Amino acid sequence: MLTPAYVLEPIRLLLNGIDLDPCTEPDNPTGASRFYHLPMDGCALPWDADTVFCNPPYGEARDRWVDKCIETGKGRSRVVLLIPSHTETRTFQRALAACKSVVLVKARLRFGVLRENRRQEAASHGSAIFGFGVDVTPLQKLGIVVRRTHV
Numbered sequence: 615m616l617t618p619a620y621v622l623e624p625i626r627l628l629l630n631g632i633d634l635d636p637c638t639e640p641d642n643p644t645g646a647s648r649f650y651h652l653p654m655d656g657c658a659l660p661w662d663a664d665t666v667f668c669n670p671p672y673g674e675a676r677d678r679w680v681d682k683c684i685e686t687g688k689g690r691s692r693v694v695l696l697i698p699s700h701t702e703t704r705t706f707q708r709a710l711a712a713c714k715s716v717v718l719v720k721a722r723l724r725f726g727v728l729r730e731n732r733r734q735e736a737a738s739h740g741s742a743i744f745g746f747g748v749d750v751t752p753l754q755k756l757g758i759v760v761r762r763t764h765v
Contacts, residue, residue, distance in 0.1 A: 616643050617669045617696060618723055624753050625667055625694050625743070633663035637670050637679070661686045665748075669696040676705050684712040687746020694750060699742040706742070710760075713744040720757040 617625075622644060626632055635646035636656030642649045644667055650656030657670075657678050666686060670679035676697055687693040699718055700706050710716060719741040743750055743757075751759045 617667075621696070621719070621723065621743075621756060622667075624756065625696075628750065628752055629665040629667065629692060629694065629748070631665060632667045633665045634661060635667050635669075636661060636682075637668060657682050661691065664691060666691055666693040667696075668693065672698060680705050680709045683744070683746050684709065687712075687714075687748070689747070691746075692748035693746040694748060695744040695746065697742060697744070699740040709742075709744050713746055714748060714761075715745050715750045716760045717743040717750050717753045717756050718758045718760065719743065 616639065626645070632644050632646040633648060635642070635644045635649040636659065638644055638646065638649045638651050640651045642651075646667065648663065650659055661682065666683070668679060668683055670676050680695065680697070683693045683695045695709065697706070697709070701710075721740075723741050743753060749761075751761060753759075
C-alpha cells in the first residue's frame with residue numbers, strides 16, 4: 615500500500631516539496647521532482663537531493679534503506695523515513711539513535727480502501743516517521759513526538 619494522503623501531505627509541507635522519492639511507483643504518487651521505482655534499485659542509486667521521502671517496501675529488508683537515510687541525512691539533505699514501529703528491532707533502534715526526532719504514529723495507517731465490511735484497509739502494525747537532518751516535530755498531529763537532545 616502507498617503512503618496515505620493524510621500522512622504524505624504534512625510531510626510534503628514540512629519538506630516544502632519532495633525532491634526525491636527513491637522507492638515509489640511509476641506514476642509517482644508522492645509528486646517527487648525525481649523518483650525511482652522497480653525494477654530500479656532506488657537504494658543503490660544517487661540520493662543527491664535537498665529533500666528525500668522514503669517509505670521502503672515493508673516486506674523487504676529495511677536495513678539498507680535505514681542506513682541510506684541516516685547517511686544522506688548527515689549531509690545537507692533533509693530525509694523523512696516512514697517504517698514500521700517495531701521498537702524491538704536493531705533496525706528501528708539504529709534509526710532512533712541517529713534521527714533528529716521521530717513521530718510514533720498514533721494509529722495504524724489507514725489506506726482509504728474499504729473492505730467488504732465497510733471498514734478501511736489498515737496496516738497490520740504501527741508506524742514511525744523519522745527525521746534525519748530535519749525535525750519532524752511539526753508532524754505531532756499524527757502521533758507522539760520523541761525529540762533527540764544530543765544529535
